[in-house]
Amino acid sequence: MFIHETHLPNRLPAEYYYSRALHERELEAMFLPGWHCIGALTDFPREGDFLTRELFGRPLIAWRQGGEIHTFLNVCAHRFSLLSAKARGNFPERLKCQYHGWEYDCTGNTCRIPDAQSFRPMEKGMLGLTCYRTETAGQLVFMTFHEDAPPLADYLGEYLYDLCQSWFSPDHRLTTNLEYDHACNWKVVIENVLEGYHVAEVHASTFKRYPEPERCTHEFHETWDLYHDNYSRDPELSAKDRRISRIVGVEADCTWKHLLRYPNIVFGQMSLFNWIQMVLPVSATECRAIWRIFHYPGRPGRLKTRLLNRGMRWWGRRFMAKVVGEDADIYPKIQRGISVGQRPPGGGLISIREERIFPFQDYVLKQTGYAPAGKGRPSVRRPNDPYSNDECRSPNDERMTNAEARSTA
Numbered sequence: 001m002f003i004h005e006t007h008l009p010n011r012l013p014a015e016y017y018y019s020r021a022l023h024e025r026e027l028e029a030m031f032l033p034g035w036h037c038i039g040a041l042t043d044f045p046r047e048g049d050f051l052t053r054e055l056f057g058r059p060l061i062a063w064r065q066g067g068e069i070h071t072f073l074n075v076c077a078h079r080f081s082l083l084s085a086k087a088r089g090n091f092p093e094r095l096k097c098q099y100h101g102w103e104y105d106c107t108g109n110t111c112r113i114p115d116a117q118s119f120r121p122m123e124k125g126m127l128g129l130t131c132y133r134t135e136t137a138g139q140l141v142f143m144t145f146h147e148d149a150p151p152l153a154d155y156l157g158e159y160l161y162d163l164c165q166s167w168f169s170p171d172h173r174l175t176t177n178l179e180y181d182h183a184c185n186w187k188v189v190i191e192n193v194l195e196g197y198h199v200a201e202v203h204a205s206t207f208k209r210y211p212e213p214e215r216c217t218h219e220f221h222e223t224w225d226l227y228h229d230n231y232s233r234d235p236e237l238s239a240k241d242r243r244i245s246r247i248v249g250v251e252a253d254c255t256w257k258h259l260l261r262y263p264n265i266v267f268g269q270m271s272l273f274n275w276i277q278m279v280l281p282v283s284a285t286e287c288r289a290i291w292r293i294f295h296y297p298g299r300p301g302r303l304k305t306r307l308l309n310r311g312m313r314w315w316g317r318r319f320m321a322k323v324v325g326e327d328a329d330i331y332p333k334i335q336r337g338i339s340v341g342q343r344p345p346g347g348g349l350i351s352i353r354e355e356r357i358f359p360f361q362d363y364v365l366k367q368t369g370y371a372p373a374g375k376g377r378p379s380v381r382r383p384n385d386p387y388s389n390d391e392c393r394s395p396n397d398e399r400m401t402n403a404e405a406r407s408t409a
Helices: 020-031 152-156 158-167 187-192 235-248 303-338 359-365 402-407
Strands: 035-040 048-054 058-065 070-072 087-090 111-112 131-137 140-144 173-182 216-219 223-229 255-261 265-270 273-283 286-295
Touching: 020 273, 020 359, 035 048, 035 058, 035 152, 035 255, 035 273, 035 286, 058 140, 070 087, 131 152, 131 158, 152 158, 158 255, 158 265, 173 273, 187 255, 187 273, 187 303, 187 359, 235 303, 273 303, 286 303
Parallel strands: none
Antiparallel strands: 035 140, 048 058, 048 087, 058 070, 070 131, 131 140, 173 286, 216 223, 223 255, 255 265, 265 273, 273 286
């Protein structure tokens, strides 16, 4: 059953979904200090493999060298060109700048400078790459921009860190990689992830209907929450799971688990499939979603396991791409509606089936400097707050005009 018995107020004013100033505040308060999953070890199958990625306006290059993953700012120390503009590639021994050929080792130190005598005098180690802390949990690769960030295990917490080790262990095989650019604020995606109320309408051809409340539970913690759906008594769903689990050689779970580590790391488990989804802000009205989806095909070394691996990969790719595509189609329509200056009366409502949105919105308000102040409204501006009251009106305050909305969108 759900925790609340009545509907809840919507916490966040509309400005939180299109204000450039609030977008910058969120980056500084919630994203830059945290850890971010940039991929999985499956993205680096060979020594020397690299991938590039853009996070919060910062180009990154992650490189496998010496059996470890190293992450750098993808900017050469010489004349600041991108080291590589390729999405993926291989540098067997050293990173090499595409512009003038400067080379760097896995510590970011400069190793070779073409025509080095033309730079005299230059001390050894004078120029090098900006390095970022990188750690793994299971097969997942995380990095942080913040030098003083806690270790990854502490940031995730014991439960989520152990979950990563279990759900993404070396016994699990990659099902598919999905990466989508969405024309909406990142919170539109997260709030959609947190509720199942849209399932019957948006996912009518995949999930078809939302589950009965009696089989659902929610857990709320300081930095994360959990949704648990026990469908063991649903004959249509559980029978399929039991058949597949019997073939794989494991006990059927018959549960759907879904977790959010605030603000933007999503973990999911459905039958023998596990995934992580990172939702990354690009601008106030754009975001990027990165998925790494894995499955467990059974004990290694069996012909049955190899065949199951192929079948589960084929089915998982099709099904997950369809589900994600159904959500992706609705996101820009939500963004358009939430950005309209003139809105219906009231501040919006959150149903008990959507109650995971409520503490998430509280978290955003607190992290950005606005504590909840009853009736779903953020508190007034704090002393010395650089943002004006106009930047963060409460949902029941005078609405922005259409011209104001367009100017901030």
